[in-house]
Amino acid sequence: MLVALDQGMIFALLALGVFLTYRILNMPDLTVDGSFTTGGGMAAILLTHGVHPVAATLAAAGAGALAGFVTATLHTRLRIEPLLASILTMIALWSINLRIMGKANLSMAGLDTLFSGLKEHKLLKTWVSVLILATLAILAKLLIDWFLATDFGLAVQSTGDNPAMAASLGINTNTTKTVTLMISNALVGLAGGIQAQYQGFADISMGVGLILVGLASVIVGNAILGTRYMFLASLGVIVGSVVYRLVIYFALRWKVLDTGDMKLISAVLVVIALVVSQSPRVRTFFQRLSPYRAKEAPEPLLHIPKGGGEH
Amino acid sequence: MLILQGAVKTFFHGTANERRALRNVDLHLAEGDFATVIGSNGAGKSTLLNVIAGTHPLDAGTLTIDGRIVGTMPEHQRARTIARVFQDPQAGTAPHLSIEQNLAVAETRGKGRGLRRGVSKKRRQHYRDLLATLGLGLEDRMRHRVGLLSGGQRQALSLLMASFTHPAILLLDEHTAALDPQRAELVLTLTERVVSESGLTALMVTHNMEQALRMGNRLLMMHEGEIVHQLDAEQKRMATVSDLLTLFGSAKGTVADRTLLS
Ligand SMILES: Nc1ncnc2c1ncn2[C@@H]1O[C@H](COP(=O)(O)OP(=O)(O)OP(=O)(O)O)[C@@H](O)[C@H]1O
Ligand SMILES: [Mg+2]
Secondary structure, three states, X not given: OHHHHHHHHHHHHHHHHHHHHHHHHOOOOOHHHHXXXXXXXXXXXXXXXXXXXXXXXXHXXXXXXXXXXHHHHHHHOOOOOHHHHHHHHXXXXXXXXXXXXXOOEEEOOOOOOOOXXXXXXXXXXXXXXXXXXXXXXXXXXXXXXXXXXXXXXXXXXXXXXXXXXXXXXXXXXXXXXXXXXXXXXXXXXXXXXXXXXHHOEEEOOOOOOXXXXXXXXXXXXXXXXXXXXXXXXXXXXXXXXXXXXXXXXXXXXXOOOOHHHHHHXXXXXXXXXXXXXXXXXXXXXXHHHOOXXXXXXXXXXXXXXXXXXXX | OEEEEEEEEEEOOOOXXXXXXXXXXXXXXXXXXXXXXXXXOOOOHHHHXXXXXXXXXXXXXXXXXXXXXXXXXXXXXXXXXXXXXXOOOOOOOOOOOEHHHHHHHHHOOOOOOOOOEOOOHHHHHXXXXXHHOOOOOXXXXXXXXXXXXXXXXXXXXXXXXXXXOOOXXXXXXXXXXXXXXXXXXXXXXXXXXXXXXXXXXXEEEOOOHHHHHHOOOEEEEEXXXXXXXXXXXXXXXXXXXXXXXXXXXXXXXXXXXXHXXX
Protein backbone atom coordinates (compact mmCIF):
# COMPACT_ATOMS: atom_id res chain seq x y z
CA MET A 1 0.00 0.00 0.00
CA LEU A 2 2.92 2.32 0.64
CA VAL A 3 3.80 2.21 -3.03
CA ALA A 4 0.34 3.65 -3.71
CA LEU A 5 1.08 6.47 -1.29
CA ASP A 6 4.45 7.14 -2.97
CA GLN A 7 2.69 7.28 -6.31
CA GLY A 8 -0.08 9.43 -4.93
CA MET A 9 2.43 12.04 -3.81
CA ILE A 10 4.34 12.05 -7.11
CA PHE A 11 1.17 12.35 -9.15
CA ALA A 12 -0.06 15.04 -6.77
CA LEU A 13 2.45 17.33 -8.50
CA LEU A 14 0.75 16.60 -11.81
CA ALA A 15 -2.67 17.07 -10.24
CA LEU A 16 -1.60 20.45 -8.84
CA GLY A 17 -0.64 21.42 -12.38
CA VAL A 18 -4.05 20.34 -13.63
CA PHE A 19 -5.63 22.26 -10.74
CA LEU A 20 -4.01 25.46 -12.00
CA THR A 21 -5.39 25.13 -15.50
CA TYR A 22 -8.70 23.34 -14.94
CA ARG A 23 -9.83 25.08 -11.76
CA ILE A 24 -8.00 28.39 -11.71
CA LEU A 25 -7.73 29.27 -15.42
CA ASN A 26 -10.93 27.42 -16.24
CA MET A 27 -9.21 25.88 -19.22
CA PRO A 28 -8.91 22.18 -20.00
CA ASP A 29 -5.23 21.60 -20.83
CA LEU A 30 -4.44 18.28 -22.49
CA THR A 31 -0.77 19.20 -22.94
CA VAL A 32 -0.32 17.22 -19.73
CA ASP A 33 -0.30 13.86 -21.53
CA GLY A 34 2.67 14.99 -23.59
CA SER A 35 4.56 17.14 -21.12
CA PHE A 36 4.63 14.39 -18.49
CA THR A 37 6.54 12.17 -20.91
CA THR A 38 8.69 15.12 -21.95
CA GLY A 39 9.71 15.50 -18.31
CA GLY A 40 10.32 11.78 -17.91
CA GLY A 41 12.26 11.48 -21.17
CA MET A 42 14.30 14.59 -20.44
CA ALA A 43 15.33 13.36 -16.99
CA ALA A 44 16.14 9.89 -18.35
CA ILE A 45 18.29 11.04 -21.26
CA LEU A 46 20.19 13.53 -19.11
CA LEU A 47 20.85 10.87 -16.47
CA THR A 48 22.21 8.48 -19.08
CA HIS A 49 24.59 11.29 -20.05
CA GLY A 50 25.81 11.56 -16.49
CA VAL A 51 24.00 14.73 -15.47
CA HIS A 52 23.36 15.13 -11.75
CA PRO A 53 19.90 13.80 -10.78
CA VAL A 54 18.80 17.12 -9.26
CA ALA A 55 19.80 19.04 -12.40
CA ALA A 56 18.09 16.42 -14.58
CA THR A 57 14.91 16.70 -12.53
CA LEU A 58 14.92 20.49 -12.79
CA ALA A 59 15.47 20.17 -16.54
CA ALA A 60 12.37 17.95 -16.66
CA ALA A 61 10.36 20.79 -15.09
CA GLY A 62 11.89 23.28 -17.55
CA ALA A 63 10.97 21.09 -20.52
CA GLY A 64 7.43 20.88 -19.19
CA ALA A 65 7.25 24.66 -18.91
CA LEU A 66 8.36 24.96 -22.53
CA ALA A 67 5.55 22.62 -23.59
CA GLY A 68 3.11 24.82 -21.69
CA PHE A 69 4.52 27.84 -23.47
CA VAL A 70 3.82 26.25 -26.85
CA THR A 71 0.19 25.58 -25.98
CA ALA A 72 -0.14 29.12 -24.61
CA THR A 73 1.31 30.61 -27.79
CA LEU A 74 -0.97 28.57 -30.03
CA HIS A 75 -3.90 29.86 -28.03
CA THR A 76 -2.96 33.49 -27.35
CA ARG A 77 -1.06 34.45 -30.51
CA LEU A 78 -2.63 32.20 -33.12
CA ARG A 79 -6.07 32.35 -31.49
CA ILE A 80 -6.64 28.60 -31.49
CA GLU A 81 -9.21 27.39 -29.00
CA PRO A 82 -7.48 26.25 -25.79
CA LEU A 83 -8.66 22.64 -25.93
CA LEU A 84 -7.54 22.23 -29.54
CA ALA A 85 -4.29 24.10 -28.89
CA SER A 86 -3.43 21.68 -26.12
CA ILE A 87 -4.35 18.64 -28.22
CA LEU A 88 -2.06 19.90 -30.97
CA THR A 89 0.84 20.28 -28.53
CA MET A 90 0.11 16.91 -26.98
CA ILE A 91 0.22 15.13 -30.34
CA ALA A 92 3.27 17.03 -31.56
CA LEU A 93 5.07 16.23 -28.31
CA TRP A 94 4.87 12.53 -29.09
CA SER A 95 7.40 13.05 -31.89
CA ILE A 96 9.44 15.53 -29.87
CA ASN A 97 9.58 13.09 -26.98
CA LEU A 98 10.82 10.32 -29.27
CA ARG A 99 13.53 12.70 -30.48
CA ILE A 100 14.51 13.56 -26.92
CA MET A 101 14.65 9.93 -25.83
CA GLY A 102 16.07 8.52 -29.06
CA LYS A 103 13.96 5.39 -28.61
CA ALA A 104 10.62 4.42 -27.14
CA ASN A 105 11.97 3.13 -23.84
CA LEU A 106 14.95 4.33 -21.83
CA SER A 107 16.11 2.35 -18.85
CA MET A 108 17.99 3.96 -15.98
CA ALA A 109 19.10 0.69 -14.42
CA GLY A 110 22.36 1.13 -12.58
CA LEU A 111 22.35 4.89 -12.96
CA ASP A 112 22.48 7.40 -10.16
CA THR A 113 18.95 8.80 -9.69
CA LEU A 114 17.11 10.85 -7.09
CA PHE A 115 16.08 7.59 -5.48
CA SER A 116 19.44 5.72 -5.51
CA GLY A 117 20.10 6.56 -1.86
CA LEU A 118 16.67 5.46 -0.73
CA LYS A 119 16.89 2.28 -2.76
CA GLU A 120 20.26 1.36 -1.34
CA HIS A 121 18.92 1.59 2.18
CA LYS A 122 15.75 -0.19 1.15
CA LEU A 123 13.69 2.84 2.10
CA LEU A 124 11.71 3.09 -1.13
CA LYS A 125 8.03 2.23 -0.65
CA THR A 126 8.36 2.81 3.07
CA TRP A 127 7.03 5.59 5.28
CA VAL A 128 10.35 7.37 4.75
CA SER A 129 9.88 7.72 1.01
CA VAL A 130 6.21 8.59 1.51
CA LEU A 131 7.19 11.35 3.91
CA ILE A 132 9.86 12.75 1.60
CA LEU A 133 7.54 12.78 -1.41
CA ALA A 134 4.70 14.19 0.67
CA THR A 135 6.97 17.03 1.77
CA LEU A 136 7.67 17.80 -1.86
CA ALA A 137 3.97 17.80 -2.75
CA ILE A 138 3.11 20.03 0.23
CA LEU A 139 5.92 22.39 -0.71
CA ALA A 140 4.53 22.69 -4.25
CA LYS A 141 1.06 23.26 -2.82
CA LEU A 142 2.28 26.02 -0.49
CA LEU A 143 4.09 27.71 -3.37
CA ILE A 144 0.90 27.66 -5.41
CA ASP A 145 -1.09 29.09 -2.48
CA TRP A 146 1.44 31.89 -2.12
CA PHE A 147 1.55 32.58 -5.86
CA LEU A 148 -2.21 32.80 -6.19
CA ALA A 149 -2.41 35.30 -3.33
CA THR A 150 0.03 37.75 -4.96
CA ASP A 151 -1.04 40.64 -7.18
CA PHE A 152 -0.13 38.58 -10.23
CA GLY A 153 -1.84 35.50 -8.83
CA LEU A 154 -5.06 37.44 -8.26
CA ALA A 155 -4.81 38.59 -11.87
CA VAL A 156 -4.51 34.93 -12.90
CA GLN A 157 -7.57 34.04 -10.83
CA SER A 158 -9.57 36.89 -12.34
CA THR A 159 -8.57 35.74 -15.82
CA GLY A 160 -10.12 32.36 -15.16
CA ASP A 161 -13.09 33.67 -13.22
CA ASN A 162 -14.18 36.55 -15.46
CA PRO A 163 -11.97 37.29 -18.47
CA ALA A 164 -13.97 40.33 -19.60
CA MET A 165 -13.63 41.90 -16.17
CA ALA A 166 -9.93 41.06 -16.10
CA ALA A 167 -9.29 42.85 -19.39
CA SER A 168 -11.36 45.83 -18.30
CA LEU A 169 -9.15 46.13 -15.21
CA GLY A 170 -5.98 46.23 -17.26
CA ILE A 171 -4.96 42.58 -17.00
CA ASN A 172 -3.16 41.23 -20.04
CA THR A 173 -4.91 37.88 -20.09
CA ASN A 174 -2.43 36.53 -22.63
CA THR A 175 0.35 36.98 -20.10
CA THR A 176 -1.55 35.49 -17.19
CA LYS A 177 -2.59 32.47 -19.27
CA THR A 178 0.91 31.92 -20.60
CA VAL A 179 2.61 32.10 -17.22
CA THR A 180 0.02 29.81 -15.64
CA LEU A 181 0.23 27.22 -18.42
CA MET A 182 4.00 27.25 -18.02
CA ILE A 183 3.88 26.78 -14.25
CA SER A 184 1.26 24.06 -14.63
CA ASN A 185 3.25 22.09 -17.16
CA ALA A 186 6.48 22.64 -15.24
CA LEU A 187 4.81 20.78 -12.37
CA VAL A 188 3.68 18.06 -14.77
CA GLY A 189 7.18 17.76 -16.26
CA LEU A 190 8.59 17.60 -12.75
CA ALA A 191 6.18 14.79 -11.89
CA GLY A 192 7.24 12.99 -15.09
CA GLY A 193 10.94 13.38 -14.26
CA ILE A 194 10.44 12.06 -10.75
CA GLN A 195 8.17 9.21 -11.81
CA ALA A 196 10.68 8.05 -14.45
CA GLN A 197 13.40 7.88 -11.81
CA TYR A 198 11.06 6.19 -9.35
CA GLN A 199 10.13 3.40 -11.75
CA GLY A 200 13.64 3.24 -13.24
CA PHE A 201 12.70 3.94 -16.86
CA ALA A 202 11.05 6.42 -19.16
CA ASP A 203 8.55 5.22 -21.72
CA ILE A 204 7.10 7.07 -24.70
CA SER A 205 3.55 6.28 -23.57
CA MET A 206 4.02 6.93 -19.87
CA GLY A 207 1.87 10.07 -20.10
CA VAL A 208 -1.07 8.68 -22.01
CA GLY A 209 -4.36 9.39 -20.26
CA LEU A 210 -2.81 11.21 -17.34
CA ILE A 211 -5.01 14.26 -17.84
CA LEU A 212 -7.82 12.08 -16.50
CA VAL A 213 -5.77 11.08 -13.48
CA GLY A 214 -5.17 14.77 -12.81
CA LEU A 215 -8.83 15.67 -13.29
CA ALA A 216 -10.00 12.81 -11.09
CA SER A 217 -7.67 13.96 -8.32
CA VAL A 218 -8.79 17.57 -8.58
CA ILE A 219 -12.49 16.76 -8.65
CA VAL A 220 -12.38 14.15 -5.90
CA GLY A 221 -10.14 16.32 -3.73
CA ASN A 222 -12.25 19.43 -4.17
CA ALA A 223 -15.40 17.45 -3.41
CA ILE A 224 -13.87 16.39 -0.11
CA LEU A 225 -12.28 19.65 1.05
CA GLY A 226 -14.25 22.23 -0.93
CA THR A 227 -12.99 25.14 -2.98
CA ARG A 228 -13.90 28.00 -0.69
CA TYR A 229 -10.45 28.32 0.82
CA MET A 230 -7.43 28.13 -1.44
CA PHE A 231 -5.45 26.42 1.29
CA LEU A 232 -7.96 23.56 1.47
CA ALA A 233 -8.63 23.46 -2.27
CA SER A 234 -4.98 22.80 -3.13
CA LEU A 235 -4.60 20.44 -0.19
CA GLY A 236 -7.63 18.58 -1.53
CA VAL A 237 -5.80 18.02 -4.79
CA ILE A 238 -3.07 16.10 -2.97
CA VAL A 239 -5.68 14.16 -1.00
CA GLY A 240 -7.50 13.41 -4.25
CA SER A 241 -4.37 12.10 -5.86
CA VAL A 242 -3.72 9.75 -2.95
CA VAL A 243 -7.34 8.59 -2.89
CA TYR A 244 -7.14 7.84 -6.60
CA ARG A 245 -4.01 5.72 -6.17
CA LEU A 246 -5.54 3.83 -3.26
CA VAL A 247 -8.65 3.03 -5.29
CA ILE A 248 -6.49 1.70 -8.11
CA TYR A 249 -4.28 -0.19 -5.69
CA PHE A 250 -7.13 -2.04 -4.05
CA ALA A 251 -8.91 -2.68 -7.31
CA LEU A 252 -5.77 -4.36 -8.64
CA ARG A 253 -5.02 -6.18 -5.44
CA TRP A 254 -8.44 -7.72 -5.07
CA LYS A 255 -8.11 -8.76 -8.70
CA VAL A 256 -11.22 -6.84 -9.61
CA LEU A 257 -9.25 -5.38 -12.48
CA ASP A 258 -5.88 -5.82 -14.11
CA THR A 259 -3.38 -3.18 -15.21
CA GLY A 260 -4.85 -3.05 -18.69
CA ASP A 261 -8.06 -1.65 -17.22
CA MET A 262 -6.34 1.37 -15.69
CA LYS A 263 -7.41 3.85 -18.37
CA LEU A 264 -10.98 2.64 -18.16
CA ILE A 265 -10.93 3.11 -14.40
CA SER A 266 -9.60 6.67 -14.77
CA ALA A 267 -12.33 7.60 -17.20
CA VAL A 268 -15.07 6.00 -15.11
CA LEU A 269 -13.71 7.64 -11.96
CA VAL A 270 -13.78 11.08 -13.57
CA VAL A 271 -17.36 10.56 -14.71
CA ILE A 272 -18.44 9.39 -11.27
CA ALA A 273 -16.56 12.22 -9.55
CA LEU A 274 -18.07 14.82 -11.88
CA VAL A 275 -21.61 13.53 -11.53
CA VAL A 276 -21.39 13.02 -7.81
CA SER A 277 -19.74 16.37 -7.06
CA GLN A 278 -22.43 18.14 -9.06
CA SER A 279 -25.29 16.46 -7.30
CA PRO A 280 -26.92 18.92 -4.88
CA ARG A 281 -27.57 16.16 -2.39
CA VAL A 282 -23.92 15.23 -2.13
CA ARG A 283 -23.05 18.90 -1.85
CA THR A 284 -25.29 19.51 1.10
CA PHE A 285 -23.98 16.29 2.62
CA PHE A 286 -20.43 17.56 2.45
CA GLN A 287 -21.50 20.99 3.56
CA ARG A 288 -23.00 19.56 6.71
CA LEU A 289 -19.88 17.51 7.23
CA SER A 290 -17.38 20.25 6.69
CA PRO A 291 -16.72 22.81 9.38
CA TYR A 292 -15.67 25.36 6.76
CA ARG A 293 -18.19 25.36 4.03
CA ALA A 294 -21.39 26.76 5.42
CA LYS A 295 -19.83 29.67 7.24
CA GLU A 296 -21.02 32.25 4.77
CA ALA A 297 -24.58 33.22 5.37
CA PRO A 298 -26.44 33.77 2.11
CA GLU A 299 -27.54 37.27 1.26
CA PRO A 300 -30.57 38.27 3.34
CA LEU A 301 -33.64 38.53 1.16
CA LEU A 302 -34.52 41.99 2.32
CA HIS A 303 -31.67 44.36 2.88
CA ILE A 304 -32.38 47.97 3.68
CA PRO A 305 -29.41 50.15 2.78
CA LYS A 306 -28.34 52.52 5.50
CA GLY A 307 -28.78 55.53 3.25
CA GLY A 308 -26.22 57.17 0.99
CA GLY A 309 -23.33 56.98 3.42
CA GLU A 310 -21.34 60.06 4.25
CA HIS A 311 -17.66 60.65 4.01
CA MET B 1 -9.84 65.08 -23.47
CA LEU B 2 -11.57 62.43 -25.56
CA ILE B 3 -11.96 62.91 -29.30
CA LEU B 4 -13.62 60.30 -31.47
CA GLN B 5 -13.71 61.10 -35.16
CA GLY B 6 -15.49 59.32 -37.98
CA ALA B 7 -15.93 56.16 -35.97
CA VAL B 8 -17.28 53.22 -37.96
CA LYS B 9 -17.97 49.76 -36.61
CA THR B 10 -19.70 47.05 -38.62
CA PHE B 11 -20.28 43.54 -37.36
CA PHE B 12 -20.39 40.57 -39.75
CA HIS B 13 -19.18 42.80 -42.55
CA GLY B 14 -20.22 41.72 -46.02
CA THR B 15 -22.57 38.97 -44.88
CA ALA B 16 -26.33 38.75 -44.80
CA ASN B 17 -26.16 39.46 -41.07
CA GLU B 18 -24.23 42.70 -41.49
CA ARG B 19 -24.86 45.08 -38.56
CA ARG B 20 -23.73 48.64 -38.90
CA ALA B 21 -23.42 49.45 -35.23
CA LEU B 22 -21.59 52.77 -35.66
CA ARG B 23 -21.90 54.65 -38.94
CA ASN B 24 -19.96 57.85 -38.60
CA VAL B 25 -19.70 59.00 -35.06
CA ASP B 26 -17.94 62.17 -33.95
CA LEU B 27 -17.71 62.83 -30.25
CA HIS B 28 -15.73 65.41 -28.29
CA LEU B 29 -15.68 65.24 -24.52
CA ALA B 30 -13.91 67.93 -22.55
CA GLU B 31 -12.27 67.08 -19.27
CA GLY B 32 -14.91 66.76 -16.58
CA ASP B 33 -17.75 66.32 -19.05
CA PHE B 34 -20.42 63.90 -17.94
CA ALA B 35 -22.60 62.92 -20.90
CA THR B 36 -25.64 60.71 -20.72
CA VAL B 37 -26.41 58.60 -23.79
CA ILE B 38 -29.91 57.56 -24.82
CA GLY B 39 -31.29 55.72 -27.83
CA SER B 40 -33.44 52.74 -28.73
CA ASN B 41 -32.28 49.14 -28.61
CA GLY B 42 -29.56 48.45 -31.13
CA ALA B 43 -28.76 52.13 -31.62
CA GLY B 44 -25.08 51.47 -31.00
CA LYS B 45 -24.72 52.84 -27.47
CA SER B 46 -22.90 49.84 -26.06
CA THR B 47 -20.80 49.60 -29.18
CA LEU B 48 -19.76 53.22 -28.72
CA LEU B 49 -18.56 52.42 -25.22
CA ASN B 50 -16.91 49.21 -26.41
CA VAL B 51 -14.85 50.92 -29.09
CA ILE B 52 -13.75 53.59 -26.64
CA ALA B 53 -12.72 50.94 -24.11
CA GLY B 54 -11.02 48.86 -26.80
CA THR B 55 -13.19 45.77 -26.47
CA HIS B 56 -13.84 46.07 -30.21
CA PRO B 57 -11.35 47.65 -32.63
CA LEU B 58 -12.62 50.46 -34.84
CA ASP B 59 -13.15 49.69 -38.54
CA ALA B 60 -12.46 53.31 -39.42
CA GLY B 61 -11.98 56.56 -37.56
CA THR B 62 -9.63 57.76 -34.88
CA LEU B 63 -9.78 57.94 -31.13
CA THR B 64 -7.50 60.20 -29.14
CA ILE B 65 -7.42 60.56 -25.40
CA ASP B 66 -5.45 63.42 -23.93
CA GLY B 67 -3.84 63.93 -27.32
CA ARG B 68 -2.66 60.33 -27.57
CA ILE B 69 -3.97 58.17 -30.35
CA VAL B 70 -5.27 55.03 -28.70
CA GLY B 71 -7.11 53.48 -31.64
CA THR B 72 -4.84 50.45 -31.84
CA MET B 73 -4.10 50.05 -28.17
CA PRO B 74 -5.43 46.82 -26.66
CA GLU B 75 -8.15 47.01 -24.04
CA HIS B 76 -5.94 46.09 -21.10
CA GLN B 77 -3.61 49.01 -21.83
CA ARG B 78 -6.45 51.50 -22.17
CA ALA B 79 -7.74 50.31 -18.83
CA ARG B 80 -5.10 52.49 -17.21
CA THR B 81 -7.17 55.55 -18.08
CA ILE B 82 -10.57 54.04 -18.81
CA ALA B 83 -12.74 52.32 -16.24
CA ARG B 84 -16.16 50.87 -16.82
CA VAL B 85 -19.22 49.42 -15.19
CA PHE B 86 -21.33 47.00 -17.21
CA GLN B 87 -25.08 46.57 -17.37
CA ASP B 88 -24.89 43.03 -16.08
CA PRO B 89 -24.01 42.97 -12.36
CA GLN B 90 -22.19 39.66 -13.00
CA ALA B 91 -19.87 41.23 -15.56
CA GLY B 92 -17.80 43.63 -13.51
CA THR B 93 -16.57 41.40 -10.71
CA ALA B 94 -14.95 38.00 -10.27
CA PRO B 95 -17.57 35.89 -8.45
CA HIS B 96 -15.20 33.36 -6.91
CA LEU B 97 -12.86 35.95 -5.48
CA SER B 98 -13.63 37.71 -2.24
CA ILE B 99 -14.66 41.36 -2.03
CA GLU B 100 -11.20 42.37 -0.86
CA GLN B 101 -9.51 40.35 -3.59
CA ASN B 102 -11.67 42.01 -6.23
CA LEU B 103 -10.69 45.40 -4.86
CA ALA B 104 -7.02 44.43 -4.91
CA VAL B 105 -7.31 43.47 -8.59
CA ALA B 106 -8.93 46.83 -9.28
CA GLU B 107 -6.32 48.70 -7.28
CA THR B 108 -3.50 47.41 -9.48
CA ARG B 109 -5.24 48.69 -12.61
CA GLY B 110 -2.60 50.28 -14.79
CA LYS B 111 0.26 49.20 -12.54
CA GLY B 112 2.59 46.27 -12.89
CA ARG B 113 1.29 43.22 -11.10
CA GLY B 114 4.11 41.53 -9.30
CA LEU B 115 4.62 38.99 -6.57
CA ARG B 116 3.68 41.22 -3.67
CA ARG B 117 0.86 40.04 -1.47
CA GLY B 118 -2.43 41.04 -3.11
CA VAL B 119 -4.47 41.81 -0.02
CA SER B 120 -1.96 43.30 2.39
CA LYS B 121 -2.90 44.56 5.84
CA LYS B 122 -2.57 48.13 4.71
CA ARG B 123 -4.79 47.59 1.70
CA ARG B 124 -7.37 45.75 3.76
CA GLN B 125 -7.72 48.73 6.07
CA HIS B 126 -8.06 51.04 3.08
CA TYR B 127 -10.75 48.81 1.57
CA ARG B 128 -12.64 48.71 4.84
CA ASP B 129 -12.86 52.51 4.81
CA LEU B 130 -13.82 52.60 1.14
CA LEU B 131 -16.54 49.99 1.56
CA ALA B 132 -17.93 51.81 4.56
CA THR B 133 -18.67 54.81 2.34
CA LEU B 134 -21.12 52.64 0.37
CA GLY B 135 -23.29 52.24 3.43
CA LEU B 136 -24.14 48.63 2.52
CA GLY B 137 -22.34 46.89 5.34
CA LEU B 138 -19.90 45.28 2.91
CA GLU B 139 -16.99 46.34 5.11
CA ASP B 140 -17.94 43.50 7.45
CA ARG B 141 -18.03 40.92 4.66
CA MET B 142 -14.71 41.59 2.97
CA ARG B 143 -13.69 37.95 2.84
CA HIS B 144 -16.95 36.76 1.37
CA ARG B 145 -17.13 35.73 -2.22
CA VAL B 146 -18.57 38.38 -4.48
CA GLY B 147 -20.83 35.73 -6.02
CA LEU B 148 -22.84 35.79 -2.81
CA LEU B 149 -23.74 39.47 -3.13
CA SER B 150 -27.00 40.77 -4.55
CA GLY B 151 -27.03 42.52 -7.90
CA GLY B 152 -27.22 45.94 -6.30
CA GLN B 153 -24.34 45.23 -3.96
CA ARG B 154 -22.25 43.89 -6.82
CA GLN B 155 -23.02 46.94 -8.90
CA ALA B 156 -22.07 49.28 -6.07
CA LEU B 157 -18.85 47.32 -5.67
CA SER B 158 -18.19 47.47 -9.43
CA LEU B 159 -18.63 51.22 -9.34
CA LEU B 160 -16.23 51.48 -6.44
CA MET B 161 -13.72 49.25 -8.27
CA ALA B 162 -14.03 51.38 -11.37
CA SER B 163 -13.55 54.66 -9.62
CA PHE B 164 -11.38 54.47 -6.51
CA THR B 165 -8.12 54.54 -8.44
CA HIS B 166 -9.24 57.76 -10.14
CA PRO B 167 -9.12 56.80 -13.81
CA ALA B 168 -9.54 59.67 -16.28
CA ILE B 169 -12.62 58.27 -18.00
CA LEU B 170 -15.57 56.34 -16.65
CA LEU B 171 -17.91 54.40 -18.96
CA LEU B 172 -21.25 53.30 -17.54
CA ASP B 173 -23.48 51.04 -19.63
CA GLU B 174 -27.00 50.93 -18.18
CA HIS B 175 -25.37 50.14 -14.90
CA THR B 176 -28.59 50.52 -12.91
CA ALA B 177 -30.88 48.72 -15.35
CA ALA B 178 -30.83 45.40 -13.52
CA LEU B 179 -31.56 46.90 -10.10
CA ASP B 180 -34.75 47.55 -8.19
CA PRO B 181 -35.65 51.28 -7.94
CA GLN B 182 -34.20 51.64 -4.46
CA ARG B 183 -30.85 50.10 -5.32
CA ALA B 184 -30.77 51.92 -8.63
CA GLU B 185 -31.19 55.20 -6.79
CA LEU B 186 -28.39 54.28 -4.42
CA VAL B 187 -26.02 53.41 -7.26
CA LEU B 188 -26.95 56.64 -9.08
CA THR B 189 -26.19 58.71 -6.01
CA LEU B 190 -22.84 56.96 -5.73
CA THR B 191 -22.21 57.64 -9.39
CA GLU B 192 -22.84 61.34 -9.00
CA ARG B 193 -20.60 61.41 -5.99
CA VAL B 194 -17.60 59.64 -7.54
CA VAL B 195 -17.85 61.60 -10.76
CA SER B 196 -17.97 64.97 -9.02
CA GLU B 197 -15.42 64.05 -6.35
CA SER B 198 -12.78 62.86 -8.80
CA GLY B 199 -13.74 65.18 -11.65
CA LEU B 200 -13.98 62.21 -14.02
CA THR B 201 -14.96 62.45 -17.64
CA ALA B 202 -17.91 60.11 -17.95
CA LEU B 203 -20.31 58.54 -20.43
CA MET B 204 -23.47 56.98 -19.04
CA VAL B 205 -25.87 54.95 -21.17
CA THR B 206 -29.42 54.77 -19.88
CA HIS B 207 -32.94 54.02 -21.06
CA ASN B 208 -34.40 56.13 -18.30
CA MET B 209 -35.16 59.61 -19.65
CA GLU B 210 -35.40 61.18 -16.22
CA GLN B 211 -31.99 59.82 -15.31
CA ALA B 212 -30.60 61.05 -18.59
CA LEU B 213 -31.81 64.57 -17.87
CA ARG B 214 -30.89 64.58 -14.22
CA MET B 215 -27.35 63.30 -14.46
CA GLY B 216 -24.37 64.98 -16.08
CA ASN B 217 -23.92 68.13 -18.11
CA ARG B 218 -24.48 66.83 -21.63
CA LEU B 219 -26.83 64.48 -23.42
CA LEU B 220 -26.33 62.43 -26.58
CA MET B 221 -29.14 60.77 -28.49
CA MET B 222 -28.19 57.86 -30.74
CA HIS B 223 -30.13 56.18 -33.47
CA GLU B 224 -29.04 53.48 -35.91
CA GLY B 225 -25.36 53.99 -35.31
CA GLU B 226 -25.30 57.74 -35.31
CA ILE B 227 -25.46 60.52 -32.76
CA VAL B 228 -28.59 62.27 -34.00
CA HIS B 229 -28.97 64.94 -31.29
CA GLN B 230 -26.79 66.53 -28.68
CA LEU B 231 -27.87 68.75 -25.82
CA ASP B 232 -25.42 70.99 -24.00
CA ALA B 233 -25.72 71.84 -20.32
CA GLU B 234 -28.07 74.76 -20.93
CA GLN B 235 -30.40 72.88 -23.30
CA LYS B 236 -30.35 69.90 -21.01
CA ARG B 237 -31.48 71.96 -18.06
CA MET B 238 -34.45 73.27 -20.01
CA ALA B 239 -35.46 69.94 -21.56
CA THR B 240 -38.26 67.71 -20.32
CA VAL B 241 -38.91 64.02 -20.88
CA SER B 242 -41.56 64.84 -23.45
CA ASP B 243 -39.06 67.02 -25.33
CA LEU B 244 -36.76 64.02 -25.52
CA LEU B 245 -39.57 61.83 -26.82
CA THR B 246 -40.38 64.40 -29.53
CA LEU B 247 -36.70 64.49 -30.49
CA PHE B 248 -36.74 60.71 -30.65
CA GLY B 249 -39.66 60.75 -33.04
CA SER B 250 -38.02 63.27 -35.33
CA ALA B 251 -34.74 61.36 -35.22
CA LYS B 252 -36.46 58.21 -36.36
CA GLY B 253 -38.12 60.16 -39.15
CA THR B 254 -34.97 61.75 -40.47
CA VAL B 255 -32.92 58.63 -40.29
CA ALA B 256 -35.66 56.62 -41.93
CA ASP B 257 -35.81 59.20 -44.74
CA ARG B 258 -32.08 59.12 -45.21
CA THR B 259 -32.13 55.36 -45.41
CA LEU B 260 -34.76 55.57 -48.10
CA LEU B 261 -32.69 58.03 -50.11
CA SER B 262 -29.43 56.11 -49.96
N1 LIG C 1 -20.30 41.74 -30.36
C1 LIG C 1 -21.21 41.93 -31.33
N2 LIG C 1 -21.27 41.06 -32.35
C2 LIG C 1 -22.17 41.24 -33.34
N3 LIG C 1 -23.05 42.24 -33.40
C3 LIG C 1 -23.03 43.14 -32.42
C4 LIG C 1 -22.12 43.03 -31.32
N4 LIG C 1 -22.32 44.07 -30.50
C5 LIG C 1 -23.33 44.79 -31.04
N5 LIG C 1 -23.76 44.23 -32.20
C6 LIG C 1 -24.82 44.77 -33.07
O1 LIG C 1 -24.59 46.15 -33.23
C7 LIG C 1 -25.80 46.87 -33.14
C8 LIG C 1 -25.71 47.88 -32.02
O2 LIG C 1 -25.70 47.17 -30.79
P1 LIG C 1 -25.44 47.86 -29.39
O3 LIG C 1 -25.27 46.75 -28.40
O4 LIG C 1 -24.36 48.84 -29.49
O5 LIG C 1 -26.83 48.60 -29.14
P2 LIG C 1 -27.32 49.38 -27.87
O6 LIG C 1 -27.62 50.76 -28.30
O7 LIG C 1 -26.39 49.22 -26.75
O8 LIG C 1 -28.68 48.64 -27.58
P3 LIG C 1 -29.37 48.25 -26.19
O9 LIG C 1 -30.14 49.44 -25.76
O10 LIG C 1 -30.28 47.13 -26.56
O11 LIG C 1 -28.31 47.86 -25.24
C9 LIG C 1 -26.90 45.84 -32.96
O12 LIG C 1 -27.46 45.59 -34.22
C10 LIG C 1 -26.17 44.62 -32.45
O13 LIG C 1 -26.83 43.46 -32.91
MG1 LIG D 1 -26.41 48.19 -24.87
